[in-house]
Amino acid sequence: xxxxGGMTDPIESGKDxxxxxxxxxxRLRTLxxxxxxxxxxxxxxxxxxxxxxxxxxxxxVAFKTMIDQGFAEGGGGAIDRAFMLLFAVAVAxxxxxxARFFFVSLLGERVVADLRGRLYSHLISLDAGFHxxxxxxxxxxxxxxxxxxxxxxxxxxxxxxxxxxxxxxxSIVMLFISSPHLAAYAMVGxxxxxxxxxxxxxxxxxxxxxSQDRVADANALANETLGAVATVQAHAREPYELGxxxxxxxxxxxxxxxxxxxxAWVTAIAIVLVFGAITLVLWSGAHDVMEGTMSxxxxxxxxxxxxxxxxxxxxxxxxxxxxxxxxxGMGRVTELFDEQAAITTPAQPLALPDxxxxxxxxxxxxxHYPMRPDAPALEHFSLKVAPGETVALVGPSGAGKxxxxxxxxxxxxxxxxxxxxxxxxxxxxxxxxxxxxxxxVPQQPAIFATxxxxxxxxxxxxxxDAEVDRAVEAAHATDFIAALPQGLDTELGExxxxxxxxxxxxxxxxxxxxxxxxxxxxxxATSALDAQSERAVQQALDALMEGRTTVVIxxxxxxVLKADRIVVMDHGRIVAEGTHEQLLAQGGxxxxxxxxxxxx
Ligand SMILES: Nc1ncnc2c1ncn2[C@@H]1O[C@H](COP(=O)(O)OP(=O)(O)OP(=O)(O)O)[C@@H](O)[C@H]1O
Numbered sequence: 001x002x003x004x005g006g007m008t009d010p011i012e013s014g015k016d017x018x019x020x021x022x023x024x025x026x027r028l029r030t031l032x033x034x035x036x037x038x039x040x041x042x043x044x045x046x047x048x049x050x051x052x053x054x055x056x057x058x059x060x061v062a063f064k065t066m067i068d069q070g071f072a073e074g075g076g077g078a079i080d081r082a083f084m085l086l087f088a089v090a091v092a093x094x095x096x097x098x099a100r101f102f103f104v105s106l107l108g109e110r111v112v113a114d115l116r117g118r119l120y121s122h123l124i125s126l127d128a129g130f131h132x133x134x135x136x137x138x139x140x141x142x143x144x145x146x147x148x149x150x151x152x153x154x155x156x157x158x159x160x161x162x163x164x165x166x167x168x169x170x171s172i173v174m175l176f177i178s179s180p181h182l183a184a185y186a187m188v189g190x191x192x193x194x195x196x197x198x199x200x201x202x203x204x205x206x207x208x209x210x211s212q213d214r215v216a217d218a219n220a221l222a223n224e225t226l227g228a229v230a231t232v233q234a235h236a237r238e239p240y241e242l243g244x245x246x247x248x249x250x251x252x253x254x255x256x257x258x259x260x261x262x263x264a265w266v267t268a269i270a271i272v273l274v275f276g277a278i279t280l281v282l283w284s285g286a287h288d289v290m291e292g293t294m295s296x297x298x299x300x301x302x303x304x305x306x307x308x309x310x311x312x313x314x315x316x317x318x319x320x321x322x323x324x325x326x327x328x329g330m331g332r333v334t335e336l337f338d339e340q341a342a343i344t345t346p347a348q349p350l351a352l353p354d355x356x357x358x359x360x361x362x363x364x365x366x367x368h369y370p371m372r373p374d375a376p377a378l379e380h381f382s383l384k385v386a387p388g389e390t391v392a393l394v395g396p397s398g399a400g401k402x403x404x405x406x407x408x409x410x411x412x413x414x415x416x417x418x419x420x421x422x423x424x425x426x427x428x429x430x431x432x433x434x435x436x437x438x439x440x441v442p443q444q445p446a447i448f449a450t451x452x453x454x455x456x457x458x459x460x461x462x463x464x465d466a467e468v469d470r471a472v473e474a475a476h477a478t479d480f481i482a483a484l485p486q487g488l489d490t491e492l493g494e495x496x497x498x499x500x501x502x503x504x505x506x507x508x509x510x511x512x513x514x515x516x517x518x519x520x521x522x523x524x525a526t527s528a529l530d531a532q533s534e535r536a537v538q539q540a541l542d543a544l545m546e547g548r549t550t551v552v553i554x555x556x557x558x559x560v561l562k563a564d565r566i567v568v569m570d571h572g573r574i575v576a577e578g579t580h581e582q583l584l585a586q587g588g589x590x591x592x593x594x595x596x597x598x599x600x
Contacts, residue, residue: 022324023331028158030334031150034111041110045103049163052096055089057170060178060304062086068297100159108155116147119336127343128411129370142336146329153326157319164312164319171309178302179294185281186306193273200266207262211255218248278306343410349430356437357422358518358549360385360408365417367407367572377403378414379572385549387518390562392554394593395569401553403572405521408551410434421519439517441544443525443553445508447499452481453488455507459514467514474543475510476536477503501525502533509540520545522552524559555597566590 035042062085070079123139175183225232225241232241285302288294362383368376378400385391393401406412407419410426419426426434439459447455456468463471468488472478480503484490492498492507499507505525512520522541538558545552554560560580568576568583568590576583576590583590 021328022321023327025320025323025327027327027331027334028153028323030330031111031115031154034114035107035154037114038107038110041103041107045100045107045159048096048100048103049159049166052093052100053163053166053170055093055096056167056308057174057305058089059086059093060174060301060308062089063304064295064297064301066297067300068295071296100163104159105155108151108153111154112147112151115150115333116143119143119147119333122337122339126339126341128406129342130339132369132371139336142333146333149326149329150333153322157322157326160315160319161323164316168309168312168316171305171312174305175302175309178298178305179285179288182281182285182288182302185284186277189277189280190274193277196273197266197270200262200269204259204262204266207255207259211252211259214248214252214255218245218252221245221248281306343413343431345430345432346428349433350424350428352424352429352433352437353422356518357387358437359387359420359422360519360549360551361420361423362404362407363418363420365407365414365419367403367412367414369403369412376572378407381417381572381574383567383574385551387549388547389564390545390550390552392552392560392563392566393569394554394560394566394590395575396589396593399569400572401569402523404569405440405523405551405553408519408521409438409440437517438519438521439512439515439544439548440521441505441508441512441523441541443523445504445511447492447504447507449491449493451486451489451491452484452507455492456488456510456514459511460516463514468510471510471513474513475506475540476543477506477510477540480506500533502530502537505537506540509537509544513544518548520548520550520552522550524553524555557594560594568593 062082066079066082066086070082120143123143172183172187175186222245225245232238282299282303285294285299289296289299360383362381365378365381366376367378368374381400381404383391383404393404395401407414408421408426410419410429410431413427421429421434421437448458453465453468456471457463459471460467472481472488481488481490484498490498522545525537538556541559542562552559552563554563554566560566566578566580566583567574568588570589576586576588578586580594584594
């Protein structure tokens with residue numbers, strides 16, 4: 001068990017914000033259940049999208065009407081109407097666009113808030129095995145960076161993509177309606193023109209990657225030699241290293257030159273091909289107008305649809321990258337949702353007696369940590385603790401003492417053997433009920449960034465202020481808390497940074513006192529305290545242990561002397577049991593440990 005009581009260490013939670021790799025966009029469909037929940041927003045968005053797309057697509061028609069009727073002879077009245085129509089369409093477009101933006105942005109916020117909430121609730125319920133194998137920083141990044149990415153995607157990329165898709169399809173349809181044969185030319189000509197550009201782009205990407213690799217080579221070289229600058233200078237190898245670095249730079253520039261050349265060519269060819277195709281289509285259209293088979297307005301309309309269609313392909317291409325990244329982010333989030341808790345509540349949990357007597361029976365337990373399958377943390381370990389009894393666990397580092405506490409709290413399940421509380425198998429209890437019966441005081445208590453009062457009340461959220469005061473007094477914390485600027489209402493700061501080790505321990509003891517559980521698991525701090533705090537902590541612990549079944553990982557002489565029984569552990573097994581005097585008389589591991597740990 002981690003020293004801070006199985007809670008994951010916030011120190012580790014450094015930023016890990018590696019952007020997710022790209023993934024097939026289809027993976028974003030796992031977002032659907034979250035989107036579906038907000039039917040009204042989603043429906044509003046679709047309606048606004050339909051309206052704004054219709055408005056966009058009708059602009060060219062208004063334009064055509066204006067040219068064909070407005071410029072016709074005697075069209076003075078018609079031109080006024082046409083302009084009014086154009087303006088009306090623009091106003092409709094403005095309103096629909098604002099509504100679309102509103103609905104989709106709010107949808108993005110809601111969906112991601114749901115996703116975050118669900119993910120957090122899932123993560124916090126996963127067992128210690130999962131949290132041991134994951135890095136806190138990574139989980140935090142899933143919760144923040146990946147979720148943020150998804151918010152951006154829903155609110156912008158997905159919205160742009162869908163809008164572009166609709167306008168693209170709409171403008172193709174309208175192109176065919178405007179002029180079937182011009183549209184047919186465009187459908188054949190433009191892809192023919194675009195194909196070489198796409199192929200060129202692929203090749204460009206490859207060269208561009210090579211170019212980045214060469215730059216990375218040069219950077220790696222600089223990194224290595226600057227990191228070992230003392231060695232370089234001690235060998236007077238500065239000119240030699242400069243030569244190597246310059247060579248690497250030269251190669252990087254040469255590769256970049258290939259990329260730049262290729263890019264220049266691709267650009268030139270793209271312009272020629274695309275404009276060529278467009279010119280050909282327009283040329284043919286211009287002939288139709290001259291021959292009178294098409295009106296000037298229709299040609300104008302055709303050109304506008306071509307521009308709208310082309311623009312939507314462009315914006316689709318722009319957001320595609322974002323969509324792929326978001327799909328990658330969604331993939332990572334889905335992976336977490338797929339994690340199943342190994343510790344679950346049985347369908348029909350048994351109830352502990354009320355009140356709990358606090359009898360512990362560990363029966364022939366063998367357990368390996370999932371990450372350490374080779375070495376057993378506990379092996380055929382059996383221990384009975386009677387209600388109210390105090391047992392001290394003593395043993396060298398890695399003996400398995402903390403593991404005993406972890407298994408009692410059911411952070412893990414053993415592979416064989418059984419743990420019973422008041423005669424009931426812990427696996428048949430609701431883990432939350434089991435943990436209510438147990439108070440844990442870890443070596444390094446977790447202090448949250450809130451007030452001292454709230455930190456203590458973490459033991460029992462509904463405790464009254466008077467009860468908190470009593471717990472503070474019993475934990476011998478009155479004096480130091482009174483000395484804090486706002487007493488119990490002082491913010492303790494991130495991880496209790498404003499408290500000394502002994503003070504943090506007394507907060508944890510007050511918390512456990514408030515919880516008032518019949519079973520107490522205590523991991524005594526190894527860190528040395530000054531004599532005064534030591535005494536205060538000891539007195540607080542005495543108050544806490546009073547009348548409870550206690551299993552304590554002991555590091556101090558005072559504790560072992562007070563225990564009813566001392567259990568000596570090594571390599572996951574019990575090697576001796578007895579009182580301090582008995583064990584000292586036996587010699588062996590205990591005598592050795594006692595000499596090193598308590599008696600010096
Ligand atoms: N979360 C974990 N994942 C993998 N192995 C672990 C984990 N926690 C403990 N172990 C291993 O299990 C064995 C028993 O560890 P445990 O923490 O119970 O020992 P301990 O007696 O409490 O030691 P210490 O006094 O140093 O805390 C050790 O070999 C340890 O390396």
